[in-house]
Amino acid sequence: MPKRVDPLERRRSIAEAVFRVTASRGVEAVSLRDVAAEAGVSMGMVQHYFRTKEEMLLFALDHMRDRVAGRLQARLAHLPEATPRDVARAVLGELLPTSEDSRAEAGISVAFYSRAVVTPAYAEALRQGLRGLLDATTAQLRAAQRSGHMRPDLDAEQEAASLFWLAHGLVGPLLIGLYTPQAAQALLDHHLDRIFT
């Protein structure tokens, strides 16, 4: 009796293969053939799940977001007594490429930006994902301000955007080794100290 495979599981395992190929050889090396070899399946199998390379990469981007969200939930579960500042710090920390997993993910994000300039579907996928994260960060600071954890004289939307894009801007220098994770975190902490009471 053939083994039953959950299609979503299979798509995810192909996405993980996309990450490994990208991490070791760069996104330009991501072909259906290489991904199939890395995932240990046939090219036909990859094509059964993804009609095009673009479809495969867009799914990989979605899968990456699920992975990040999962890690963030695990991180927050370890902080049961978390203050609003702790939560903001954890969220921003997940944006930084400081582990092997998150470095590979950042490499893929950067590659998507690079392709987004010429491929509208990638730009749209990035806009949606970033807009959602930015809105969540803003909502978090607004709640912190209502509960008296954030300075009342600051604009929550502006400060959320500043923290979010500063963290975003630190991805590149971390990827190329210009900053250490500690130095990047210290810079974010400086602004968290400024914002939270």
Next chain:
Amino acid sequence: MPKRVDPLERRRSIAEAVFRVTASRGVEAVSLRDVAAEAGVSMGMVQHYFRTKEEMLLFALDHMRDRVAGRLQARLAHLPEATPRDVARAVLGELLPTSEDSRAEAGISVAFYSRAVVTPAYAEALRQGLRGLLDATTAQLRAAQRSGHMRPDLDAEQEAASLFWLAHGLVGPLLIGLYTPQAAQALLDHHLDRIFT
């Protein structure tokens, strides 16, 4: 009598062709063949000036920095009465992809990050360039602090890094149309207002 061609001029015109190919088709399309066609020269001519694609792209990155520095000088020349805040604003503004030229340049920078993950020479070139710009921004804020234009209670190094990486973080959202140039500038202005007296 054959026309005498300045080798540096020729290398620069090839670099400009690299920009145009990247802007219209993405960095993955940058081949010696395409660049030669775009520059209106033979492939042999391109190979005479650059032994490898890597060498060509590294020169293009250098040339891009010269272009940015040139635009910045022109911008500052129009601000003869510039305050330290004006100068900082001009420098940060040059980091943002808000014109056709600077959008093409940002696309190339992003592509370099994407390749830097697997190509150490690109990572080194990026580190050097960014370190220089960051140091210049820090020196600028230190001078502003000494002349009484910047709040004395702030750490010039930390604020310079914040401004610099925030501007850096706004490149992506500008490239994919998540932010308008006005919104990005307003966010930087908010921090300039916070720092300068």
